[in-house]
Amino acid sequence: MSTAPPSLNHPRHLKYWLRNLRTFLPSDYTPTDLNRLTLGFFIVSALDLLGSLHTSTTPEERNQWIDWIYSNQLPDGGFRGSPATQFVTAPNSRWDPANLPATFFAIVALVTLGDDLSRVNRKEILEWLPILQRDDGSFGEWVLEAHEGDEGQICGGRDMRYIYFAAALRWMLRGKEGSGMEDIADWDTGKAVDFIIASQSYDYGIAEMPYHEAHAGMTYCALGALSLLGVLKETAINRDGLLSWLLSRQVAFKNIHGMTEEDYTEIQNGDNEEEKQALEEVELMDDGSGRPKCAGFNGRCNKMPDTCYSFWVGASLEMLKKFHLLNIQANRRFLLEKTQHIIGGFKKLPQPGGYPDILHSYLGLAALSLAREEGLCRLDAALCVSIQTKERLTSLKWWSG
Amino acid sequence: MYSQDPDWDDVVPLPQDDGDHPLAQINYSEEYAEAMAYLRALMAKDELSERALKITEHVIDLNPAHYTVWLYRVKCLAALEADLKKELQFLNMKALKHEKNYQIWHHRQLVVNRLGDPTGEQEFIKEMFEKDSKNYHVWSYRQWLVKRFDLWEKGEIEYLNTLLEDDVRNNSAWNHRFFIVFSRGTPVPEDVIEREINFVEESVFLAPQNPSPWNYLRGLMNRCNIPSDRVKKLCQHYAPLDNPARIKSSHALDLLAEIMAMEENGKESAKAFDLLATTFDPVRAPFWNYRKASIAA
Ligand SMILES: [Zn+2]
Numbered sequence: 001m002s003t004a005p006p007s008l009n010h011p012r013h014l015k016y017w018l019r020n021l022r023t024f025l026p027s028d029y030t031p032t033d034l035n036r037l038t039l040g041f042f043i044v045s046a047l048d049l050l051g052s053l054h055t056s057t058t059p060e061e062r063n064q065w066i067d068w069i070y071s072n073q074l075p076d077g078g079f080r081g082s083p084a085t086q087f088v089t090a091p092n093s094r095w096d097p098a099n100l101p102a103t104f105f106a107i108v109a110l111v112t113l114g115d116d117l118s119r120v121n122r123k124e125i126l127e128w129l130p131i132l133q134r135d136d137g138s139f140g141e142w143v144l145e146a147h148e149g150d151e152g153q154i155c156g157g158r159d160m161r162y163i164y165f166a167a168a169l170r171w172m173l174r175g176k177e178g179s180g181m182e183d184i185a186d187w188d189t190g191k192a193v194d195f196i197i198a199s200q201s202y203d204y205g206i207a208e209m210p211y212h213e214a215h216a217g218m219t220y221c222a223l224g225a226l227s228l229l230g231v232l233k234e235t236a237i238n239r240d241g242l243l244s245w246l247l248s249r250q251v252a253f254k255n256i257h258g259m260t261e262e263d264y265t266e267i268q269n270g271d272n273e274e275e276k277q278a279l280e281e282v283e284l285m286d287d288g289s290g291r292p293k294c295a296g297f298n299g300r301c302n303k304m305p306d307t308c309y310s311f312w313v314g315a316s317l318e319m320l321k322k323f324h325l326l327n328i329q330a331n332r333r334f335l336l337e338k339t340q341h342i343i344g345g346f347k348k349l350p351q352p353g354g355y356p357d358i359l360h361s362y363l364g365l366a367a368l369s370l371a372r373e374e375g376l377c378r379l380d381a382a383l384c385v386s387i388q389t390k391e392r393l394t395s396l397k398w399w400s401g
Numbered sequence: 402m403y404s405q406d407p408d409w410d411d412v413v414p415l416p417q418d419d420g421d422h423p424l425a426q427i428n429y430s431e432e433y434a435e436a437m438a439y440l441r442a443l444m445a446k447d448e449l450s451e452r453a454l455k456i457t458e459h460v461i462d463l464n465p466a467h468y469t470v471w472l473y474r475v476k477c478l479a480a481l482e483a484d485l486k487k488e489l490q491f492l493n494m495k496a497l498k499h500e501k502n503y504q505i506w507h508h509r510q511l512v513v514n515r516l517g518d519p520t521g522e523q524e525f526i527k528e529m530f531e532k533d534s535k536n537y538h539v540w541s542y543r544q545w546l547v548k549r550f551d552l553w554e555k556g557e558i559e560y561l562n563t564l565l566e567d568d569v570r571n572n573s574a575w576n577h578r579f580f581i582v583f584s585r586g587t588p589v590p591e592d593v594i595e596r597e598i599n600f601v602e603e604s605v606f607l608a609p610q611n612p613s614p615w616n617y618l619r620g621l622m623n624r625c626n627i628p629s630d631r632v633k634k635l636c637q638h639y640a641p642l643d644n645p646a647r648i649k650s651s652h653a654l655d656l657l658a659e660i661m662a663m664e665e666n667g668k669e670s671a672k673a674f675d676l677l678a679t680t681f682d683p684v685r686a687p688f689w690n691y692r693k694a695s696i697a698a
Contacts, residue, residue, distance in 0.1 A: 024428040031466050033427055040424030064422035071420050084437060085469060088418045090445040095469050109424075144472055147447065155472055157507055157541075202579050202620025211584045212541055213576040244655075247688045248612065290683040301572040301612055303535065325688045 006336035008368060009344065010050065010375045013361075016344025017046045018056060020358060029358075034099075036082035037072060040065075041105035041112075042362040048112050048386050049365050049377050062113045069106050070119050074098045077124025079106040097142040098125075100132060100156075104165040107172055108385050111393045122173045123184060129166050130187040134158065137191030138209065139166050158209045160199060163192050164221035164228075168383065171228040172393060179401035189229055196222045197236055203301065204241030216249055216299040216312040223319045227382040232319065243322055249313045250326055251305050252282045252292035253334055258350050295327055296334035296350070307339045307346045307360040310367035311384075318370055318381035328371050335364050403439045408452055414438035415445060433463045444473055449480035461495065465502040475511055485516045493525055497532070506538045510545055519550040523560070534564060535573045544580055557581045569604050575613040579620055594625050602635060609639045609650035619656070633660050642672055651681040662696045670696050 020043045047053040078098025085096045141156025174181045198210040205214025206222040226232040256279040267275045283293045296305035297313045317323045338350035345356025346364030369379040377386040403409045416438045443453045457474040529539045564574040604614040639653035658673035674693035678686040
């Protein structure tokens with residue numbers, strides 16, 4: 001066993017992301033085929049966080065990717081999720097709709113690549129957002145147009161994620177004082193805020209909708225939306241309770257977390273009492289503080305720790321200006337020692353075997369970046385992009401007004 | 402292979418155009434690329450037919466998160482006046498195969514809503530929970546089902562009792578319990594409140610260090626009038642401040658610290674926070690110190 005302090009293997013991560021950028025993703029990614037713009041964002045933005053986007057790619061390449069993203073913009077506003085829905089020679093807008101998450105990811109990827117958004121149909125997107133909003137304040141993911149007596153409809157679940165994307169697009173595309181966009185009808189932000197407040201659970205975490213189970217990813221989306229709407233400070237959520245719930249997501253790393261399900265069920269069903277006891281054992285710091293050496297985060301009460309929740313919880317705390325209250329070092333060791341993969345990237349779970357995936361690899365970097373890991377650019381918690389990318393947007397002429 | 406199939410003779414497939422410099426290109430299997438090309442050809446002309454229904458099934462199998470194909474399937478079912486009971490059987494198979502997928506449950510909601518009959522749904526959910534009793538999408542669907550068909554008193558609490566008997570740490574089940582008891586918008590009768598407090602007490606006895614019932618207790622306290630003495634006693638039982646060696650629950654200690662602070666007993670409250678920071682929950686030491694400082698202020 002090595003005693004060297006854990007560190008971010010920057011060259012390996014770079015290699016991992018350049019491979020994602022330049023070669024085909026394996027066919028295991030087929031179930032994410034309709035989210036190609038989202039995957040594109042993760043790839044470009046990971047290289048940005050690593051500080052390598054502008055050194056590892058040429059301006060010409062970046063312009064080509066920018067053009068590709070624009071080729072997925074739709075004339076009535078918004079971006080499709082993937083070229084997979086495009087009919088090329090026989091366009092049919094009804095089944096090739098703009099997608100809310102994809103529109104957000106397309107725009108942040110464009111800014112990250114250095115585009116000035118001058119080709120984005122800002123007005124059309126802002127006009128599309130109110131159409132996606134439901135009466136209860138929540139948003140859908142896309143709209144199915146009316147067709148031959150068949151009514152149009154808002155599609156997708158009632159889900160906190162979509163409120164976040166709507167708030168982020170509103171913030172990004174209206175500009176500082178809504179400059180030039182004043183005439184475009186806004187969506188009902190008050191209703192969306194009420195929906196968020198109602199979604200705070202009895203245990204004070206926030207759920208996808210009222211009375212559903214509190215979930216760290218949904219909590220991040222809710223706080224991100226409030227933050228981007230500029231109302232986080234004054235919104236009537238129970239802040240102390242939420243803080244306690246968020247910090248309770250951090251769990252000391254036990255032996256059981258580092259095992260495959262088969263292995264621990266075998267031990268649990270066996271009769272070796274010593275092995276059973278060892279399942280719950282925690283490796284402690286050797287400074288006598290009794291604090292665990294590694295501690296990642298779960299997304300819901302009594303669930304196992306998972307890489308992405310280091311970001312969802314960490315960024316939520318950052319927005320509440322309470323990031324310093326979590327055990328930053330134990331989280332860092334969890335990510336670097338338990339889920340960082342030898343080939344670069346991060347795995348979802350701290351178990352033996354398995355491969356890194358794009359989502360967890362990005363969110364692992366983002367989580368470390370919140371804690372100011374050396375070698376990574378700093379992150380804006382609400383937008384989940386580097387601070388310099390956010391500043392590139394806010395210094396665009398039309399944005400700052 | 403659609404290209405060899407006489408039923409598809411008249412269809413000109415629409416292959417995907419990824420452009421010259423795409424991002425996140427996926428190494429599609431030939432099967433997927435071909436099925437998608439034929440699906441696109443039908444969707445482009447809004448063809449609602451048996452073969453359209455069939456190809457949606459094929460694509461869903463390969464990519465259940467394809468968001469437009471599900472709705473296209475709904476339109477096919479409606480146009481063909483298909484048997485929705487059969488559609489449910491199809492969905493059962495898909496749900497068991499693609500456990501993490503959410504579109505399936507959204508689609509199921511549309512189908513069952515149109516059927517107007519929840520028969521068999523609770524049983525199927527039970528089957529899903531045998532695989533993963535914390536599946537978020539399935540619990541969300543169950544809430545919809547209860548509201549849509551007024552199933553509040555149709556075995557929900559009894560089922561939750563068995564689930565929690567199997568695993569008292571199943572927080573999703575605790576959450577559903579709160580939904581069943583408190584979300585109907587009618588006043589909760591005294592005997593139900595009493596039943597719930599008893600249930601918390603029994604559950605805490607089984608596993609004092611399980612956060613779920615303690616959180617549930619806080620929920621009860623916020624929603625109805627529970628004598629604070631009773632809660633305090635329960636906390637003190639699992640977290641006797643005068644005998645720290647016998648403390649069995651950091652959650653009891655946390656709640657006790659809060660009650661003590663409310664009673665303006667700053668000294669006892671500070672003691673509880675200290676014990677949390679040093680001994681019973683050191684992973685959150687900075688937070689407990691922060692809480693201690695905020696009651697002193
Ligand atoms: Zn995850």
